Amino acid sequence: MLKKIIQLFPLWAILLSVLAFNQPQLFAPLKSQIVPLLTIIMLSMGLTLRGKDFLNVAHSKRAIITGLILQFTVMPFSAVLISHLLNFDTNLTVGMVLVGSVAGGTSSNVMCYLAKGDVALSITMTAISTLIGVVMTPLLVKLLAGHSVDVPTLSMIVSLVKIVLVPVILGILINTYCNRLVTKIEPVLPLVSMVVIITIIAIVVALNHSKLALIGPMVAVAVILHNGIGLAAGYWVCRLLRFNETICRTVAFEVGLQNSGLATALAMKFFTATAAVPGTLFSVWHNISGSCMAGFWSKRSVKDGSNVQPAKATQ
Numbered sequence: 001m002l003k004k005i006i007q008l009f010p011l012w013a014i015l016l017s018v019l020a021f022n023q024p025q026l027f028a029p030l031k032s033q034i035v036p037l038l039t040i041i042m043l044s045m046g047l048t049l050r051g052k053d054f055l056n057v058a059h060s061k062r063a064i065i066t067g068l069i070l071q072f073t074v075m076p077f078s079a080v081l082i083s084h085l086l087n088f089d090t091n092l093t094v095g096m097v098l099v100g101s102v103a104g105g106t107s108s109n110v111m112c113y114l115a116k117g118d119v120a121l122s123i124t125m126t127a128i129s130t131l132i133g134v135v136m137t138p139l140l141v142k143l144l145a146g147h148s149v150d151v152p153t154l155s156m157i158v159s160l161v162k163i164v165l166v167p168v169i170l171g172i173l174i175n176t177y178c179n180r181l182v183t184k185i186e187p188v189l190p191l192v193s194m195v196v197i198i199t200i201i202a203i204v205v206a207l208n209h210s211k212l213a214l215i216g217p218m219v220a221v222a223v224i225l226h227n228g229i230g231l232a233a234g235y236w237v238c239r240l241l242r243f244n245e246t247i248c249r250t251v252a253f254e255v256g257l258q259n260s261g262l263a264t265a266l267a268m269k270f271f272t273a274t275a276a277v278p279g280t281l282f283s284v285w286h287n288i289s290g291s292c293m294a295g296f297w298s299k300r301s302v303k304d305g306s307n308v309q310p311a312k313a314t315q
Contacts, residue, residue, distance in 0.1 A: 006110075006190050009198070010291070013284045016202045024206035027199075031268065034203055035159075037196045038265040039167050042130075044189045045106050046171015047182050049127055060121050063243060067104075067125050067234065067251045068132065074233045074255065075226070076100035076140045082222050092215065094145045094271050095278035096222060098263040101140035103133035105260065106193065108253040111290040115297035117250035125254045130168060133259075134160040137266070152270055159269060164262065197261050197283055204264055204280040207273040215277060223281045227289050230256030245302040252293070257286045 005012075020027045079100030083093040104126045112122035138156035145151060175182045205212065234255030238248040264279035 002187060002191060006194055007291070009107075009194050010284055010288045012194070013198045013201050013287070016198045017205045017284070020202035020205040021209050021212065024209045027202045027206035030199070030203050031207060034200055034265050034268050035163060037200055038261055039163055040196050041106070041193050041261060042164050042167035043171045044193050045126075045130070046168040047175050047189060048106075048109075048186065049123065049168070049172050050175050050179075051172060060118075060124070060247075062241075063121060063238070063247045063251060064125055064128065066238060066241060066243075067254045068129055070230075070233055070237060070251070070255045071104060071129050072101070072132075072136050072140065075230050075258065076144055078229045079226055080144050082225050086218060086222055088218075088222070090145075090148045091272050091274040092219060092222075092278065094141070094149055095219075095263070095267050095275035096226065097141055097145045098137075098267055098271075098275065099223075099258055099260055099278050099282050100226065101133075101137045101144070102259045102263045102266075103129035103137070104254045105257045105286065107287055107290060108257040110190070111253045111257065111294040112250050114291075114294035115249050115253070116246065116302055117253065117297075118246050121247065122250050122254060125250075127168070129254070130164060130259070133262075134165050137262075149271070156266065156270060159266070163265065200261055200264055201280050201283055204268070204273065204276045207268075208277055208280075211274060212277070215274070216281070219277050220281050220285070223278060223285050224289075227256055227258075227282065227286050230258070231289065231293065232256075249297055249302075253290060257290050258282060260286065 076097060077100070079096040080093070083096045088096065106126060109119060109122045109126060111117075113119050135157060137160065138151070138153045141156070142151040142153045231252050234252035235248050238251045243251070260279040260282035262279075264276045264283065267273075267276035267279060
């Protein structure tokens, strides 16, 4: 029952968004709670990790390095390209760059599991990109959007340390030293994260309800293109590098599914409510596209159509 509720994430996000659009007064006053809510998500992520998860780096370093390079090049630069092609204004461009510059989202771990990918590798990549993103995200935003808007790089790094690094490390420590307690609550952690994310989505929709009818459709097109580029690049670059099918699927999700909740929170804290729209729509869409890809791959053996070398040969 719990798993089914979580799998219907896109539906709950859409329903709550419709409510927020029609009754913005219910959610707009919660604007100041976006950052604390995101901290809860990061803590939940940390609670699913243990120090030994990072040991996977030694065994899959080629795949991890490939994924990280794609994560912090393809996604931010394609965000700029799409924004330019669609003639976005400064606020929407900053929002797209934020989505492209953040780390991979935790939903990639779930999609990877459903698609018969390498879950241990997925968790490791998400954790490492999250930690690296504390510095890379502000630097990329400064590089790609700093010419058109003032980017408080140092302030963003400090905030990311507070919002991301501290809660994740705290979660890892709690899971390491209080594992029995964490094991008991672990089944509800995805539900907690889902509730928090759809609440953030609803707050941003409420704050932008007067603009969404005008900018929503075009931003949706941008988000779909952006997500599609990430999924395709993650998969096909790994195929070209002759990774096995399991790793190809894993990296595809890591690159294509972003921590858009973090992008939304950063947009609200340092820029404008409009800049948070791309992150909001991405949060909904990447769960839909990810679920579709996971469903498709779950029905295919990892050997289907794969003429690549086994994982050991590439590591």
